[in-house]
Amino acid sequence: MFQQIETDAANIVAFRIGDNATAEDVAAMEAIMTGAIKASGKMRLLMEIEGFRHMEPHALLAKLKFATAHAGDIEKMAIVSGRTWIKSWVKLGGLITPQEVEHFERGQTDDALEWLRQ
Secondary structure, three states: OEEEEOOOOOOEEEEEEOOEEOHHHHHHHHHHHHHHHHHHOOEEEEEEEOOOOEEOHHHHHHHHHHHHHOHHHEEEEEEEOOOHHHHHHHHHHHHHOOOEEEEEOOOOHHHHHHHHHO
16 A cells, blocks of 8 residues: 655655555556656656555566666665665665665654755
């Protein structure tokens, strides 16, 4: 389950992700991100991860394909989560992705948005 979070910048796309992500969720998020890329040329992404525990295999594959195809279109990524394993994933991802990637603790969504605006 996901919910789009409204932002005041056309090039910033933000999502709140619940306990699991289905292939349909990933497809819907991809459509929103693709629209932002077409409108702004590049985008910045905020993902507020609440209780994420599961991603369907088809959803993971779709996500990886999108990330690979659009790696150059995403300038910065801010991940907001209180989960230790996600914080570790963000650190690892920051070493192997071309984008700036930053982790923020739960409750720091405003700080994450401010970082994306810079």
